[in-house]
Amino acid sequence: MNQLITTDAPRAIYVHIPFCTNKCFYCDFNSYVLKDQPVMDYLRALDREMEYTVAQTPPGVIDTIFVGGGTPTVLKHDEMEYFLQSLRRHFPNWAGDIEFTMEANPGTTDADKLAIMKAGGVNRVSFGVQAFQNELLTGIGRIHNTDDVYRSLENARNVGLTNLSIDLMFGLPNQTLDMLSYSVDRALELDLPHYSIYSLKVEENTLFHTMFQKNQLPLPDEEVELGMYLLLMDKMKAAGYEQYEISNFAKPGFGSRHNMTYWRNEDYYGLGAGAHGYVDGKRHINIKGVNPYNEAAANGLPRLDASEIDRDEAMEDFMMVGLRMLEGVSKARFAQQFGGQQLDDVFHKQIARLLRDDLLEPTEAGYRLSEKGLLFGNDVFGEFVGSLVQEHA
Template structure:
């Protein structure tokens, strides 16, 4: 039996539903096209994994649940109802203000399905919109169109789901700064509590990677991509949204509490094929394929790999993920987790980043400067291996 690093049992749950209607051209997530997949077998396997997990590591009061994918909303209403009942059965003790998020694709959320989701406890939905130009959506392999976005949000509100977020992307093939500006304007007109806006990364094992290597991926140049990010930050600020993390913007109090769990390097269960979890300073990754995962759950926990995180690695992780947030990392939180001061451990890296003007420091807290936000990866890289190489 394991408990977590601060002595409390885990209070956050991530669950992976690996099915999608189709594979987007940029996606390297563990996901599989839905056709002919054994969906009910998978949901029963998830139920078994939940049962074994809570036996092995009993949960605390659950504060956040996040269902990602794939596209969890490709589940049919009866499958969704079965899945949500499993979650409630094995994690029965919910905080009264639980944040229960589910990712959704526009076009996969009719009223019936959203009703089942709401009745099953889901109270926050994150829609993968990506852009408000149909030609860009087609060019990245999305199967929804802009009309689907409006209809899906209308359906969600109709069943009483109002804590909604949309994802947008920038740096897409053939996207201009003006196009991003239009997407941001249209997204802000929706008046949602939360927006996640990411730059495209060309990942290995994707169609985009193949095209990129053949010089056939018409990406914006670096200058345009920088202008996109600056436009995005100024537009969101002007509209009253806090940039509480490098790629995330929220109305005050509407930040994604589940993601903040990751950025604070706190414990969470990771359930489902290919899911990652972090409990008691031990990380694990599950078996990835659908059928191998189903089989593995019949024999025990479906682990592909599990390994302890050394204190040095945990300290590095704390800095890398914590500095993504606007609030930065505090000496107090570092000391609470590790019993030592942040300056004792990272004096050299902190001094270097402060001197470069990429970090700022006040009252025991380090955070990215305005310039640091633009060069975040350089700052995070400074802490990768800073201790483990010694």
């Protein structure tokens, strides 16, 4: 089938594989325990969604693909091959330097599966490690141990996958400053190109939320958690890593280009159960349940909801996600996305207030978080939530 190559189609794809070996205690993602799930039916439904999607919005050249979950690497070898072939068939035009990331859990990636992933185009793997103490891992519902981490990374390198990242978490139940320090030191010994280090958020509809409500979740206090963030920033900087986003650190040139698509408020295809997409000023979310998604994809795009984003909301989003990046927001990119409107005119009051409070600082291109703003990012983002909607109401 000849596909029209467009210049303004999304250049990024997110695909959701919603299956996990078990549900972690903190996880509120759209994921389901793998046992007895109709995995192959799901992958066929995903293939149909791809077909409907490219018919509606023909793809151009794809710069980044990110496969998240769930745990995409719980797919069996034949399932993984089928899935990767689907992607390549429907989105055949890949940039020569494409970044193709797949999330993985340590212990779900044998050498053969990693070789299948690499042959299918995956060139970046992000492992959910979270901590280097087995007792902490057990306490958050992870089923891997630290030995699995080292084995999985070795397997990946042995098949030629070298662009590797790991996730760590801080602010975990019973975690101390020393424990985080130990985890960061072990992570840095691996000499990887990229690290994501997040604070625990207690989300509704999780086991941790239930425990929190009952006062049974022994979390570090706010002062300790702030100390953890300062510690990890210092350690990463001392090791030569650039903090290019609030929670992400990379060697030069190894920042996640896919995530930058989100932070720059640019378009992306969103495929799979519960996936979000942003195409041509419209956001959508797909049906979340596996069987309902499979049934819906038999007859068309499996949408739960779709809405046009009005300009005010899009401009607020631009500021909230863009300021997560340490480079900050660009006045030129703002004008380009919003028909020549000037960032300083639109957000004059908010920016003046944040500059006065030393939470923002000017750059040659626009504005970024100050050192103080980095520690109180949520206060900065809160300045923009609904601000234009209220002004224009």
